[in-house]
Amino acid sequence: MIVVMSPSSTKEETKKVEHKLLALGFKTHPIYGEVKTVIGAIGDKRMLDTQLITTMNGVEKIVPIMKPYKLAGKELKKDKTIIEIGDVRIGGEEIVLMAGPCAVEDEEAFYETARKVKAAGAKILRGGAFKPRTSPYAFQGLEEEGLHMLDRARNETGLLIVTEVVDTRDVETVAKYSDIVQIGARNMQNFRLLKEAGAANKPVLLKRGLSATIEEWLMAAEYVISTGNPNIILCERGIRTFETATRNTIDISAIPVVKELSHLPIIADPSHATGTWKYVNALSKAAVAAGADGLLIEVHNEPEKALCDGPQSLKPKKFAELVEELKIVAAAVQRKI
Numbered sequence: 001m002i003v004v005m006s007p008s009s010t011k012e013e014t015k016k017v018e019h020k021l022l023a024l025g026f027k028t029h030p031i032y033g034e035v036k037t038v039i040g041a042i043g044d045k046r047m048l049d050t051q052l053i054t055t056m057n058g059v060e061k062i063v064p065i066m067k068p069y070k071l072a073g074k075e076l077k078k079d080k081t082i083i084e085i086g087d088v089r090i091g092g093e094e095i096v097l098m099a100g101p102c103a104v105e106d107e108e109a110f111y112e113t114a115r116k117v118k119a120a121g122a123k124i125l126r127g128g129a130f131k132p133r134t135s136p137y138a139f140q141g142l143e144e145e146g147l148h149m150l151d152r153a154r155n156e157t158g159l160l161i162v163t164e165v166v167d168t169r170d171v172e173t174v175a176k177y178s179d180i181v182q183i184g185a186r187n188m189q190n191f192r193l194l195k196e197a198g199a200a201n202k203p204v205l206l207k208r209g210l211s212a213t214i215e216e217w218l219m220a221a222e223y224v225i226s227t228g229n230p231n232i233i234l235c236e237r238g239i240r241t242f243e244t245a246t247r248n249t250i251d252i253s254a255i256p257v258v259k260e261l262s263h264l265p266i267i268a269d270p271s272h273a274t275g276t277w278k279y280v281n282a283l284s285k286a287a288v289a290a291g292a293d294g295l296l297i298e299v300h301n302e303p304e305k306a307l308c309d310g311p312q313s314l315k316p317k318k319f320a321e322l323v324e325e326l327k328i329v330a331a332a333v334q335r336k337i
């Protein structure tokens with residue numbers, strides 16, 4: 001990092017800052033300019049409480065050189081992370097499709113949807129058992145009973161399971177029944193949950209927070225990786241903007257930006273991004289064209305009867321049609337489905 005001294009700072013103050021940095025284990029390289037003095041400080045800033053320096057007399061600001069997300073970033077790991085679960089590889093050449101209803105509801109209908117999304121090309125079945133609903137009066141999910149249904153659907157179809165955990169107390173149970181543990185947008189900065197989900201040793205699907213910057217999102221990933229679990233799939237699911245025509249605004253540019261900054265795979269969720277099934281097709285294709293490693297799409301056998309997110313859910317037939325269109329887009333960007 002570089003410590004920039006204010007133009008009015010004295011030599012004495014610069015020396016004091018240098019001594020403090022040395023005492024904190026940094027190597028220092030002061031450069032005395034005509035107007036401004038800066039101190040190059042070389043060392044690991046991860047554990048540094050920067051206030052120790054910024055509050056010192058004469059200090060104007062600290063300019064970090066390295067990204068704060070050391071493990072999630074590309075500075076220390078250049079090669080892409082590919083997450084292998086069974087014979088599914090996330091982050092490789094293949095674009096991985098995850099599909100299923102917002103919530104696990106009726107068992108028979110769920111299996112039927114599972115079979116249909118599998119036939120269409122999905123490799124991973126989604127379905128919430130613990131639902132983070134905005135209203136406490138809305139359907140909250142079938143909880144453990146829902147996890148058992150997911151488990152049976154996995155046994156019956158061979159699909160892998162991704163499902164959300166909303167509470168640290170349920171991490172162990174959710175991890176036991178799932179192949180990928182999802183952290184939802186509302187919990188992206190629930191740091192205890194991030195750490196516990198990371199420690200559960202299952203790949204973590206980390207959704208972007210409703211109003212999170214890319215840096216905040218990567219810092220949330222850093223929480224998970226720092227538990228020793230490098231298997232994180234980032235998911236762009238739309239962010240809150242001034243626009244009200246769609247439920248959220250999908251940030252397509254986040255896909256190439258994250259690829260530039262991080263080695264982690266990134267997928268997109270066009271369902272929660274738009275809130276309307278009609279737009280899911282176009283944005284799925286846009287996400288794949290922009291380099292997404294996969295898609296998370298809500299599919300429901302009878303969306304009009306869904307207890308959660310029916311308006312944004314595709315019917316299985318529409319999902320199958322979308323997959324055919326996606327194959328063409330994938331081929332155009334040297335990927336496959």
Ligand code: PEP
Binds near residue numbers: 102128132183186207
């Ligand atoms: C979900 O995927 O079921 C969900 C609740 O999504 P998000 O956290 O993106 O709102």
Ligand code: MN
Binds near residue numbers: 102103272308309
């Ligand atoms: Mn949903």
